[in-house]
Amino acid sequence: MDRSQKADSVAQLNAVFNEVGVVVVTRNLGLSVAQSTALRNKAREAGATYKVAKNSLAKLAAQDTAYDGIGDYLTGPTALAWSVDPVAAAKVVVEFAKTTDKLEIVGGSLGNVVLDANGVKALASMPSLDELRAKLIGLVQAPATKLAQLTTAPAAKLARVFGAYAKDAA
Numbered sequence: 001m002d003r004s005q006k007a008d009s010v011a012q013l014n015a016v017f018n019e020v021g022v023v024v025v026t027r028n029l030g031l032s033v034a035q036s037t038a039l040r041n042k043a044r045e046a047g048a049t050y051k052v053a054k055n056s057l058a059k060l061a062a063q064d065t066a067y068d069g070i071g072d073y074l075t076g077p078t079a080l081a082w083s084v085d086p087v088a089a090a091k092v093v094v095e096f097a098k099t100t101d102k103l104e105i106v107g108g109s110l111g112n113v114v115l116d117a118n119g120v121k122a123l124a125s126m127p128s129l130d131e132l133r134a135k136l137i138g139l140v141q142a143p144a145t146k147l148a149q150l151t152t153a154p155a156a157k158l159a160r161v162f163g164a165y166a167k168d169a170a
Helices: 003-019 033-045 055-062 068-073 088-099 117-124 129-169
Strands: 022-028 048-051 078-083 103-110 113-116
Touching: 003 055, 022 068, 022 088, 033 048, 033 088, 048 088, 055 068, 055 078, 068 103, 078 088, 088 103, 088 117, 103 117, 113 117
Parallel strands: none
Antiparallel strands: 022 078, 022 103, 048 078, 103 113
16 A cells, blocks of 8 residues: 555544544454454445454544544554444444354444543443434324324214214104
């Protein structure tokens, strides 16, 4: 990798660090190509990215961003997972790490908050942004549905009473 490629790599990672909601650092303990590909595909499906980056370049890219704190985790054979959704990358990596002992979660960062491995696992247990949106919409719709039911109930009761009187009269 020549100097211009390194500069491009640092610039790309710096742009990523300025846009994402979470970065998770993992240690590769001998993942096969097939396993790495499967992890990348799962990450892509969840709206996250999983990428192996040179530690020194990742440290340079993280400087002067909210993710400057992950520099201590970038030692050895590491890879980064990130997503705009603050939970997606953590969920994918934690779920994949449960299936193999060749991927270790080292830590990460949620903006300025540096997380250890347990913090990343706790973050992964939280509902995703889409799940929270669905719950919020459900909560907003519930009162409107009940209100509609309450406003139509008296009319329905009156209709039943008139129907009963009509049957008795006939």
